[in-house]
Amino acid sequence: MSRKPVICGIGRTAFSRNSERTTLAQAAEAARTAITDAGMLATDIDGVACFAMGDSAPGMAVAHAVGIDDLNWNMELFGGGYFATSVVANAGMAVQTGACDAVLVFRSLNGRSGKRYGRADGGGTKNGSAATSRTAMQVGGERQFAAPHGYMTPPQWLALWCRQHQHRYGSSCEDLGQIAITQRQHAENNPHAVQRGHIDMQDYLAGRWINEPFRVFDCALEVDGAVAMIVTTEERARDLKQTPVSVVAHAEYTGHGGLMDQWPDYTTMYSEKAGPLLWQRAGIKPNDVDIACMYDCFTYTVMATMEGFGLCQRGEVGSFFAAGRATYGGEVVVNPHGGLLSEGYIHGLNHTFEAVLQLRNQAEKRQVEGATTALVTAGAGPFGGGMILRAGV
Amino acid sequence: MTTTSLPPQPKPNLDTEGFWQATKSGQLSICRCQECQLWLQPPLERCRQCGATTRFEAVSGKGSIYSFVVVRHGAVPGYLDTLPYVVAIIELDEQVGLRLPTRLLDVAPETVEIGQRVAVQLVDLPGGEFRVACFRQASD
Ligand SMILES: [Zn+2]
Numbered sequence: 116m117s118r119k120p121v122i123c124g125i126g127r128t129a130f131s132r133n134s135e136r137t138t139l140a141q142a143a144e145a146a147r148t149a150i151t152d153a154g155m156l157a158t159d160i161d162g163v164a165c166f167a168m169g170d171s172a173p174g175m176a177v178a179h180a181v182g183i184d185d186l187n188w189n190m191e192l193f194g195g196g197y198f199a200t201s202v203v204a205n206a207g208m209a210v211q212t213g214a215c216d217a218v219l220v221f222r223s224l225n226g227r228s229g230k231r232y233g234r235a236d237g238g239g240t241k242n243g244s245a246a247t248s249r250t251a252m253q254v255g256g257e258r259q260f261a262a263p264h265g266y267m268t269p270p271q272w273l274a275l276w277c278r279q280h281q282h283r284y285g286s287s288c289e290d291l292g293q294i295a296i297t298q299r300q301h302a303e304n305n306p307h308a309v310q311r312g313h314i315d316m317q318d319y320l321a322g323r324w325i326n327e328p329f330r331v332f333d334c335a336l337e338v339d340g341a342v343a344m345i346v347t348t349e350e351r352a353r354d355l356k357q358t359p360v361s362v363v364a365h366a367e368y369t370g371h372g373g374l375m376d377q378w379p380d381y382t383t384m385y386s387e388k389a390g391p392l393l394w395q396r397a398g399i400k401p402n403d404v405d406i407a408c409m410y411d412c413f414t415y416t417v418m419a420t421m422e423g424f425g426l427c428q429r430g431e432v433g434s435f436f437a438a439g440r441a442t443y444g445g446e447v448v449v450n451p452h453g454g455l456l457s458e459g460y461i462h463g464l465n466h467t468f469e470a471v472l473q474l475r476n477q478a479e480k481r482q483v484e485g486a487t488t489a490l491v492t493a494g495a496g497p498f499g500g501g502m503i504l505r506a507g508v
Numbered sequence: 509m510t511t512t513s514l515p516p517q518p519k520p521n522l523d524t525e526g527f528w529q530a531t532k533s534g535q536l537s538i539c540r541c542q543e544c545q546l547w548l549q550p551p552l553e554r555c556r557q558c559g560a561t562t563r564f565e566a567v568s569g570k571g572s573i574y575s576f577v578v579v580r581h582g583a584v585p586g587y588l589d590t591l592p593y594v595v596a597i598i599e600l601d602e603q604v605g606l607r608l609p610t611r612l613l614d615v616a617p618e619t620v621e622i623g624q625r626v627a628v629q630l631v632d633l634p635g636g637e638f639r640v641a642c643f644r645q646a647s648d
Contacts, residue, residue: 235516235584251514251635252585257550259518260527261609263633263640265579265587266595267516275577275597282575282622327578327592327617374550376597376607381575 117349120207121359121508123217124153124345125471130309130459133228134339139172142223143180145343150181153345154356155217157181160345162188162215164206166198166462169237170224177221188215196410197367197385197494199463200502204365206346216351222464223341231337232460235267257374269412270334272375273495274326277415279381281328288328290433291414292319294449295332295456297436298411302453304481309338310457333414338459342468349508360471360504364397366390367500378497384416385499386423386492393490394425397503401425404503405486406473407447408466411454416495421449424492424501448483463493467502474506514635515586523551526564531639536628537564538606547603569628570646571600574607578617586634594620598643610643619645 126148128134128141150157160183163174174191188209192198199222206218224230230237236252254262261267280286296319302308314332322330352359368389371377394400407426409417418432426447427435435441441449452458452469459465470489472478489504520528523539530537539551543560547567555562576596582588594612599605612620613629627646630639 233583252516253519254516255519255521259520259524260550261595262516262584263518263638264595264609264611264642265515265584265590265593266577266609266611268583270581270583271577271579271595275575275595278577279575279622324578324580327580376609377549377605379605 118211119349120210120362121349121352122344122471123347123352123355123359124149125468127342128340130338130340138223141341142172142177142221145341146181146219149343149345157183160217160219162218164190164202164218164220166192166202168195170230172223196463197498199493200500201367207362210348217347221343222462225339226460227337227339233270271326273413273415274329276381277328283382284430291333292316293433293436294414294417297442298450298454298456301451302457305452308453308458310336335412335455335460340461342461342464358475360474361508363503363505365502366393369498371497373497375496384419386420389501390424393501404488404490406483406489407449408470408491410463410492411456412495451481466491470504513585517636523553530564531630535566536569536641538567540565547606567602571598573624574599576620613642613644
């Protein structure tokens with residue numbers, strides 16, 4: 116009797132710029148959809164796992180909202196997108212060890228209308244902004260040294276990292292553009308994506324600067340919405356509705372205390388360490404994956420982590436995309452849903468949703484034919500993880 | 509309204525207050541192990557390498573630009589009206605990999621390059637009692 120972990124159900128809400136719903140309501144909808152998708156009942160679920168920084172809904176509240184009364188395992192990770200694969204892998208470990216039998220995993224946020232990641236004060240359209248308040252914000256921890264200089268948001272940090280890569284390897288803005296353009300092409304076939312308008316290199320280069328070298332198209336699209344999934348054992352999934360998707364392996368890495376400023380080499384990320392570990396654990400090679408859902412808070416994150424996970428030679432990611440090697444008919448389809456750049460920023464959990472949909476052969480117009488193996492990554496900079504998913508058991 | 513907004517203020521604790529006391533008195537100082545001499549940024553009460561006590565010691569205030577970003581989108585209070593501005597990570601001369609985030613003063617963004625030499629200049633932070641360590645392009 117195998118307790119190997121599988122994903123047996125997935126669910127999500129619509130993604131939008133203004134949900135006009137609570138994060139609890141959206142999480143509950145995504146959870147209910149995932150349970151139904153699996154062909155289970157709420158009472159079959161006895162574990163819940165989520166991760167959050169900023170906007171979220173408490174795991175136990177979401178479980179309660181969908182009719183789960185008895186929880187044997189409850190995990191709330193405090194952290195950002197670097198936990199987007201860990202939360203699934205940890206749920207997998209929980210069912211594998213027998214701590215519980217079926218886990219609801221979710222991420223819910225009003226990332227656009229509520230609390231925005233791209234703003235120091237977190238101001239969204241609803242909350243307004245500290246720019247109009249009279250009292251200054253106070254910043255403790257290691258960020259107290261950076262924040263007074265107007266340096267405290269992710270699009271600033273990663274643009275600064277990207278600059279070092281351009282300096283060292285001669286990577287260009289056009290290289291970043293190739294990533295944004297390819298992912299947008301993919302989003303054109305994804306009705307769930309919030310941004311589907313075609314862009315070419317001219318459009319990309321005409322995009323407004325956010326923080327040089329990042330233009331608007333280099334940055335994740337902040338949206339409102341929720342994604343949920345059910346993780347259970349291979350044994351339990353056997354008589355359920357959907358083809359299960361196996362969680363084959365996971366590897367995560369955090370270095371240098373997660374301190375962005377002190378990470379020794381900005382041209383590399385956590386993937387430098389997590390990558391080799393992941394391939395070793397999965398027993399496969401980078402060119403064995405059909406789909407790569409690369410965490411793309413920014414285009415540069417895709418660039419650095421594709422190098423780190425060994426999908427591409429260093430400094431060659433731009434030409435890899437330009438030559439069509441990262442799209443349909445190429446070596447690996449990167450972010451077939453359009454990624455966080457075009458589908459929307461559900462903090463990376465929508466990457467796992469897409470991978471499962473593809474491996475179940477249910478991605479319709481954007482289906483990667485014959486896809487059996489997917490890489491899903493999470494995080495940027497000093498921390499993150501990678502996960503290998505496979506169709507069936 | 510945006511003109512009245514104040515930049516984020518540091519919120520020192522027992523481990524970091526020595527840094528801010530030093531800048532207020534006109535000196536850039538960095539936390540240093542009193543045993544193995546390792547410089548520590550961010551500051552720690554005890555050395556991460558050997559566990560010995562630490563204290564803040566003056567540094568030369570000279571270093572090189574490790575990387576930088578030209579901020580063109582206002583996202584931080586106090587900086588909404590001052591676009592663009594250049595944020596840099598400075599590697600101080602005292603130790604390989606000893607880095608400090610900073611803002612470059614009086615600089616044309618297109619003249620900034622990785623590896624350029626810089627020197628510290630302490631500047632009053634609007635809105636409070638703190639002085640922050642900014643840097644300027646320098647010849648040595
Ligand atoms: Zn020491």
